[in-house]
Amino acid sequence: MTQPIDDLTGLATPYALHAMPEAERAEIDRRLAAVPPEVARAFDDEVRAVRETMAVISAATAVEPPYELRDRVLAEIAAINAGPVVPMQRKPRPWRATLLAAAAAVVIGLGALGVGLALRPAPTVSTAEQIFAAPDVRTISGDIPTGGTATVVFSREKNAGVLVMNNVAPPETGTVYQMWLINDEGPHSAGTMDAQAVAPSTTAVLPNLDGSSTLAFTIEPTGGSLMPTTEPFAALPLT
Amino acid sequence: MTLIAPVDRLRLVTRDLDELLRQVARQDVDAFAEFYDQTRARVYGLVTRVLRDPGYSEETTQDIYLQVWRTADAYNPAAGSPMSWLMTLAHRRAVDRVRSEQAASQRESRYGVVNVEPPSDHVAESVILTDERRQVADCLGSLTDTQREAIQLAYYDGLTYVQVSERLSANLATIKSRMRDGIRGLRRCLGLS
Numbered sequence: 001m002t003q004p005i006d007d008l009t010g011l012a013t014p015y016a017l018h019a020m021p022e023a024e025r026a027e028i029d030r031r032l033a034a035v036p037p038e039v040a041r042a043f044d045d046e047v048r049a050v051r052e053t054m055a056v057i058s059a060a061t062a063v064e065p066p067y068e069l070r071d072r073v074l075a076e077i078a079a080i081n082a083g084p085v086v087p088m089q090r091k092p093r094p095w096r097a098t099l100l101a102a103a104a105a106v107v108i109g110l111g112a113l114g115v116g117l118a119l120r121p122a123p124t125v126s127t128a129e130q131i132f133a134a135p136d137v138r139t140i141s142g143d144i145p146t147g148g149t150a151t152v153v154f155s156r157e158k159n160a161g162v163l164v165m166n167n168v169a170p171p172e173t174g175t176v177y178q179m180w181l182i183n184d185e186g187p188h189s190a191g192t193m194d195a196q197a198v199a200p201s202t203t204a205v206l207p208n209l210d211g212s213s214t215l216a217f218t219i220e221p222t223g224g225s226l227m228p229t230t231e232p233f234a235a236l237p238l239t
Numbered sequence: 240m241t242l243i244a245p246v247d248r249l250r251l252v253t254r255d256l257d258e259l260l261r262q263v264a265r266q267d268v269d270a271f272a273e274f275y276d277q278t279r280a281r282v283y284g285l286v287t288r289v290l291r292d293p294g295y296s297e298e299t300t301q302d303i304y305l306q307v308w309r310t311a312d313a314y315n316p317a318a319g320s321p322m323s324w325l326m327t328l329a330h331r332r333a334v335d336r337v338r339s340e341q342a343a344s345q346r347e348s349r350y351g352v353v354n355v356e357p358p359s360d361h362v363a364e365s366v367i368l369t370d371e372r373r374q375v376a377d378c379l380g381s382l383t384d385t386q387r388e389a390i391q392l393a394y395y396d397g398l399t400y401v402q403v404s405e406r407l408s409a410n411l412a413t414i415k416s417r418m419r420d421g422i423r424g425l426r427r428c429l430g431l432s
Contacts, residue, residue: 018331054330056375
């Protein structure tokens with residue numbers, strides 16, 4: 001018969017290296033709650049030692065990420081913070097006021113020009129915050145062939161996503177970019193962006209994913225179309 | 240004595256990261272940007288190493304920093320260094336992604352045999368000092384082949400210890416002790432224990 005405690009200690013290294021299935025990990029967590037404190041402490045010490053070691057070892061695999069990633073990461077953070085939902089325990093800080101002003105400017109820009117079918121600008125952050133906090137949050141990014149990047153952060157559970165466009169060239173006069181969520185039934189408009197709406201960093205909420213597998217972008221006449229009239233110039237798989 | 244300088248330098252960085260992380264917990268965007276800049280090469284490098292796909296790696300790196308932003312207030316200095324907190328979070332995300340993609344076999348056929356050394360022309364010389372890298376590489380080189388292989392398959396390829404034992408046709412107890420002894424060897428070599 002195996003000694004349960006010896007067995008547990010022997011698993012500290014694979015546990016710390018994430019080298020076990022989720023179910024086994026959870027089982028170990030349960031067992032740790034039931035063993036004598038000194039056993040749990042020895043296990044924790046081993047786990048901590050492994051993690052500190054691997055933190056140092058990470059120097060061996062360091063690679064510079066593409067520079068655009070920095071913009072995308074910071075745009076995501078700005079999208080989270082641009083909203084009216086300010087956590088109660090935190091004091092508003094000067095930068096937050098700036099971001100709110102920027103977000104307000106986006107609303108005015110869109111409102112005045114009457115653009116956006118289902119497109120909602122950044123201030124619906126309660127949705128954005130819910131997406132970012134969802135356990136199944138996923139991020140998909142792609143380069144727009146004409147320059148810039150599009151990133152969708154989405155959650156199937158929340159049935160919504162946030163689109164962040166960085167450094168995308170504005171559409172030509174008389175045209176808009178139209179977003180389409182494509183599911184088994186075909187494309188459904190997810191809103192339009194005209195030249196004014198396309199800022200260096202543009203954020204929009206996609207409220208109803210409804211089983212869509214792709215987000216596609218087409219060029220359409222001002223005001224948008226009911227169905228795409230041109231071939232998509234970019235598409236992101238929502239998987 | 241050649242081991243001491245790089246480790247000292249890491250501790251200095253760590254103290255700064257500690258403070259930055261506290262500021263990030265208070266939702267300080269500038270501190271977050273600084274934290275990103277100080278850690279991005281380690282995070283992206285590890286993620287790339289595990290996922291072996293630039294697109295997935297960028298997405299996963301974004302998810303990791305989003306999680307840093309959301310959970311920095313849960314960081315407990317008593318439980319470990321900020322770098323260890325971050326790299327643990329990063330590794331967990333990368334491994335989860337690999338397992339969810341169920342792409343282990345494809346990755347191997349696409350990329351061939353894995354190797355501890357990343358391409359040197361992509362190395363972040365400005366962020367990770369050359370001698371620190373060399374020291375870590377030397378320490379990895381000081382392990383026995385079987386120890387290194389077990390750690391590599393588990394940590395960089397995202398295999399579970401049971402899968403590692405199947406892959407290497409060794410029993411579970413052997414694999415667990417190779418992993419444990421390998422990590423202990425690294426700790427000693429790096430001057431951490």
